[in-house]
Amino acid sequence: MPRDPLIGIVGKPSSGKSTTLNSLTDAAAAVGAFPFTTIEPNKATGYLQVDCACSRVGKEDLCKPNYGWCSNGKRHIPVMLLDVAGLVPGAHSGRGLGNKFLDDLRHADALIHVVDVSGTTDAEGKNTRGYDPLNDIVWLQDEIRLWIEGNLKKRWGSIVRRHTATKSSAVDTLQAQFGGYGSQATMIQKALARIEDLPPLEEWDDEWITKVVKSFMMEKFPTVLALNKMDHPDADKNVSKIMMKYPDTKAVLTSAITEVFLRKLKKQGFIHYEEGTEFVDTFEDDPENLKELDEKLLNRIENIRDLVLYRFGSTGVLQVLQAATDVLGLIPVYTVKNIQTFTGGNGTNVFRDCFLVKKGTPVGKVSRYIMGGEVTIAAIETVGGIRVSEEAVVEPGKNDILSFKIAPRSTA
Numbered sequence: 055m056p057r058d059p060l061i062g063i064v065g066k067p068s069s070g071k072s073t074t075l076n077s078l079t080d081a082a083a084a085v086g087a088f089p090f091t092t093i094e095p096n097k098a099t100g101y102l103q104v105d106c107a108c109s110r111v112g113k114e115d116l117c118k119p120n121y122g123w124c125s126n127g128k129r130h131i132p133v134m135l136l137d138v139a140g141l142v143p144g145a146h147s148g149r150g151l152g153n154k155f156l157d158d159l160r161h162a163d164a165l166i167h168v169v170d171v172s173g174t175t176d177a178e179g180k181n182t183r184g185y186d187p188l189n190d191i192v193w194l195q196d197e198i199r200l201w202i203e204g205n206l207k208k209r210w211g212s213i214v215r216r217h218t219a220t221k222s223s224a225v226d227t228l229q230a231q232f233g234g235y236g237s238q239a240t241m242i243q244k245a246l247a248r249i250e251d252l253p254p255l256e257e258w259d260d261e262w263i264t265k266v267v268k269s270f271m272m273e274k275f276p277t278v279l280a281l282n283k284m285d286h287p288d289a290d291k292n293v294s295k296i297m298m299k300y301p302d303t304k305a306v307l308t309s310a311i312t313e314v315f316l317r318k319l320k321k322q323g324f325i326h327y328e329e330g331t332e333f334v335d336t337f338e339d340d341p342e343n344l345k346e347l348d349e350k351l352l353n354r355i356e357n358i359r360d361l362v363l364y365r366f367g368s369t370g371v372l373q374v375l376q377a378a379t380d381v382l383g384l385i386p387v388y389t390v391k392n393i394q395t396f397t398g399g400n401g402t403n404v405f406r407d408c409f410l411v412k413k414g415t416p417v418g419k420v421s422r423y424i425m426g427g428e429v430t431i432a433a434i435e436t437v438g439g440i441r442v443s444e445e446a447v448v449e450p451g452k453n454d455i456l457s458f459k460i461a462p463r464s465t466a
């Protein structure tokens with residue numbers, strides 16, 4: 055990935071996008087119960103939680119990231135998030151905030167689709183009861199597809215003429231069209247390879263174009279479902295339906311509002327709460343360090359424990375970000391100056407630098423990505439001072455702690 059990954063948060067109005075974003079970041083996106091609270095796309099930094107390399111080598115106490123933070127071996131790596139303003143059915147043809155939404159989307163590498171599984175908001179985000187959230191998954195995918203298809207079909211005649219005249223490959227022709235969505239030729243190759251019996255491009259009719267666009271979307275916009283508002287009593291039946299209909303789609307149950315609430319109480323000194331876990335301590339557990347909660351808040355904590363934390367193991371919010379980086383195949387790589395002590399420069403702190411790269415990226419590419427093309431790398435080492443070749447690939451737990459030895463500049 056030539057730049058830092060960007061995860062887009064999509065979903066209909068009032069599904070809980072801003073709340074999800076708030077719960078993942080310290081940004082204060084406007085939260086409201088009515089459609090289009092979010093007018094402008096909102097970029098913010100979320101934090102991906104991973105088991106840090108420091109815990110592998112027993113140096114948790116010395117770990118001090120340059121970006122994000124690490125506590126007890128859990129590292130929080132910054133990831134850019136994009137909150138995309140309310141999408142409604144018909145957006146591709148300009149309804150709601152329409153194409154603006156779709157134009158923002160093109161920068162995203164993966165999507166988190168926040169689905170309101172309580173069934174209390176309709177397709178446009180208005181209050182209702184008994185709404186089937188399966189519809190939202192269908193129409194949202196359709197909107198993105200129709201937008202891409204629309205752009206393609208508008209010019210299809212000239213695209214085919216040019217394709218034939220220049221004797222281009224289907225990949226080159228499509229890359230010229232899809233480049234604006236941030237696509238790469240490898241994505242298009244994969245997308246086309248997945249389609250059985252695909253005829254030559256000049257023979258594609260509308261049906262083939264739809265198939266191609268659908269397949270392209272799987273590459274360009276891999277999607278994770280955040281099944282939000284799981285704290286609501288009607289959520290269970292809707293969740294089961296979605297899981298049955300989309301068994302291959304990654305879905306995580308979330309209660310974004312619970313995460314926001316718990317983080318707030320934690321900041322105010324009422325509870326100990328480790329994000330991503332089911333553990334909440336109150337005054338009763340630690341009277342020396344925590345403030346006492348009034349009865350109303352205490353009851354709310356009890357409900358949260360019963361309805362969310364003990365039932366599902368967490369609020370799910372951190373897990374949804376993990377799932378999104380998983381579908382992109384991203385893993386953390388730690389670069390250190392000293393491969394024996396894992397320190398950088400002459401400091402005592404370890405594992406200051408950490409980057410997300412695609413699993414399977416050759417080590418040489420990581421070095422160029424991080425050090426830039428100008429320096430010459432003399433050697434690359436991993437744990438134990440073991441030399442690794444530029445072609446060796448990074449895997450979780452293997453070649454993911456690296457030290458680059460720079461060749462001295464020639465004075466000739």
Ligand SMILES: Nc1nc2c(ncn2[C@@H]2O[C@H](COP(=O)(O)OP(=O)(O)OP(=O)(O)O)[C@@H](O)[C@H]2O)c(=O)[nH]1
Pocket residue numbers: 065066067068069070071072073074084085086087088089090091092139140141179282283284285286308309310311312
């Ligand atoms: N019960 C419950 N309500 C939630 C949850 N997450 C969000 N909400 C509520 O749902 C409403 C809409 O949330 P927002 O985060 O503003 O939704 P949005 O998708 O950003 O909406 P737009 O800005 O209109 O696009 C608010 O009243 C939230 O408090 C949740 O996990 N559970």
